[in-house]
Amino acid sequence: MNESFQRNVVKVKEYWGSRTKKQKNILISSVVFFILLIIVASILATRTTLVPLYSNLTPSETGTIKESLDSRGIQSEITDGGTTIKVPEEVVDTLKVELAAEGIPKSGSIDYSFFSQNAGIGMTENEFNVLKLDAMQSELANLMKGIDGVNDAKVMINLPEKGIFVNDLSEEASASIVLNTKPGYQFEESQIQALYHLVAKSIPNLPTDNIVITNQFFEYFDLKNNQNSSPGSTFAAQHEIKKEIERDVQRQVQNMLGTLMGQDKVVVSVTADIDFTQENREENLVSPVDEENMEGIAISAQKITETFTGNGEAVGGNPQGESPADSLGSEYLEGNTSNGDYERIEETINNEVNKIRKEIVESPYKVRDLGIQVMVEPPAADDPASLPQERINDITQILGTIVRTTINKDAAEAELTDEAIQDKIVVSVQPFNGKVEFPNETVPVLPWWIYAVGGILLLIIALLILLFVKTRKKQQQEEKAIAAKVQETFNVPDVNEEHETESTMRRKQLEKMAKEKPEDFAKLLRTWIAED
Numbered sequence: 001m002n003e004s005f006q007r008n009v010v011k012v013k014e015y016w017g018s019r020t021k022k023q024k025n026i027l028i029s030s031v032v033f034f035i036l037l038i039i040v041a042s043i044l045a046t047r048t049t050l051v052p053l054y055s056n057l058t059p060s061e062t063g064t065i066k067e068s069l070d071s072r073g074i075q076s077e078i079t080d081g082g083t084t085i086k087v088p089e090e091v092v093d094t095l096k097v098e099l100a101a102e103g104i105p106k107s108g109s110i111d112y113s114f115f116s117q118n119a120g121i122g123m124t125e126n127e128f129n130v131l132k133l134d135a136m137q138s139e140l141a142n143l144m145k146g147i148d149g150v151n152d153a154k155v156m157i158n159l160p161e162k163g164i165f166v167n168d169l170s171e172e173a174s175a176s177i178v179l180n181t182k183p184g185y186q187f188e189e190s191q192i193q194a195l196y197h198l199v200a201k202s203i204p205n206l207p208t209d210n211i212v213i214t215n216q217f218f219e220y221f222d223l224k225n226n227q228n229s230s231p232g233s234t235f236a237a238q239h240e241i242k243k244e245i246e247r248d249v250q251r252q253v254q255n256m257l258g259t260l261m262g263q264d265k266v267v268v269s270v271t272a273d274i275d276f277t278q279e280n281r282e283e284n285l286v287s288p289v290d291e292e293n294m295e296g297i298a299i300s301a302q303k304i305t306e307t308f309t310g311n312g313e314a315v316g317g318n319p320q321g322e323s324p325a326d327s328l329g330s331e332y333l334e335g336n337t338s339n340g341d342y343e344r345i346e347e348t349i350n351n352e353v354n355k356i357r358k359e360i361v362e363s364p365y366k367v368r369d370l371g372i373q374v375m376v377e378p379p380a381a382d383d384p385a386s387l388p389q390e391r392i393n394d395i396t397q398i399l400g401t402i403v404r405t406t407i408n409k410d411a412a413e414a415e416l417t418d419e420a421i422q423d424k425i426v427v428s429v430q431p432f433n434g435k436v437e438f439p440n441e442t443v444p445v446l447p448w449w450i451y452a453v454g455g456i457l458l459l460i461i462a463l464l465i466l467l468f469v470k471t472r473k474k475q476q477q478e479e480k481a482i483a484a485k486v487q488e489t490f491n492v493p494d495v496n497e498e499h500e501t502e503s504t505m506r507r508k509q510l511e512k513m514a515k516e517k518p519e520d521f522a523k524l525l526r527t528w529i530a531e532d
Helices: 002-018 021-046 059-072 089-101 113-117 125-145 189-202 231-261 389-406 418-423 448-490 502-516 518-531
Strands: 050-054 077-079 084-088 150-158 174-181 211-215 266-275 280-287 297-311 339-352 354-361 366-376 425-429
Touching: 002 518, 021 448, 050 059, 050 089, 059 084, 059 089, 084 089, 125 150, 125 189, 174 189, 189 211, 231 266, 231 366, 231 389, 366 389, 389 418, 389 425, 418 425, 502 518
Parallel strands: 174 211, 366 425
Antiparallel strands: 050 084, 077 084, 150 174, 266 366, 280 354, 297 339
């Protein structure tokens, strides 16, 4: 056993001694590289991947879960400032089921399940009312947590006390809600309206005007409809409309002039005057069918003609209903007999006219006035003359067209003449001294050192392959050369013509090898000695 081990050691030493310095460095580097590769692979294979078990936890909930996991001997990690706890990926589903069976996490708040678990006859009415209010707040907060964009919710409800007598007027309830929203999440109007209705329908006698909803950044969520008609909400809605109109015009002008001059060469400011007067009126109008002759359409006509020719009756007698004694001494004298002609023409025409009934609802807002201020930086910042006057005139004409088409003609106090429009436009040409320039830095998806390490590893592998191929070729060439020399050695012509045995031929070959290649002959002797 020792002899074979020593022979192997001798062979290794001989092989190592026969290598060049470059080959030795390559072998050492290859061994080190493979060892490091095995270490990295083993670390990656044995590393435990941690995934979130619960998120958005309170400190008390995190402590309870951490204590339970430690008692089970399960590895865990607390992140996100104590609101998230992570466990190994392969046990996350099992832990959720087991912890839920134990009632973990416990939030510490009271919900409606408290009454079924702790019902008793020793509870006073005040205690019951306090627990009921706390349960209502907890249940309402849990409902809001299920809405997309809401991480957590805190609800404070104020319920009025009931009156002693039946005819006492009941006061209205109120609610204050603070939402912990996801950063950057934008709630739509329908979602805000759903939150208000959820609270209003969950609490009796609670109008939407008595609900205040805000988030952790003190941003208020106002209900923008007719159900919330407080002065503050009306002002906020009108102010939002005004800003939206100004923003739309500013964005339109900025995009247009930015395309013409460059986005960093133009700054636009827009101010608008909005008329929020809303008018509802009804008009009953009558107009002729034929407006030129101011006549209608004849739908019916009637013409009556009467004529009379003859002698008239003599005038005389007493007035009707009076006696001659009541005449106060006056007498009626008889007139003369007379002849006459009588003619009467009566014509009736019924004309139909247009009857128009209009119910007009005016627009809730009109743009009464508009001002646009534009600052333009010339192509050469230090030379205002580099921007020709024709370009400034084009910009002024573009802005004038926008102002003319945006202002409502009915809401304008005066006629929109060219001079009036020019007074609403300002174009200033000057260099921008306060312009902020941002470096164009692109952040790679992976860190740069990963690419560097990958490139170095690929380069090392390519070098190793190249050197291995070269070494292999060189060894093959050396083996071919040695084989050729050995063949030449065995084919040495013998000067003696006499028949030689195999032992004498081998002896001569060894003698010749000892003369020509003493080193190979010494190696061969050592090998024979070691085998003996």
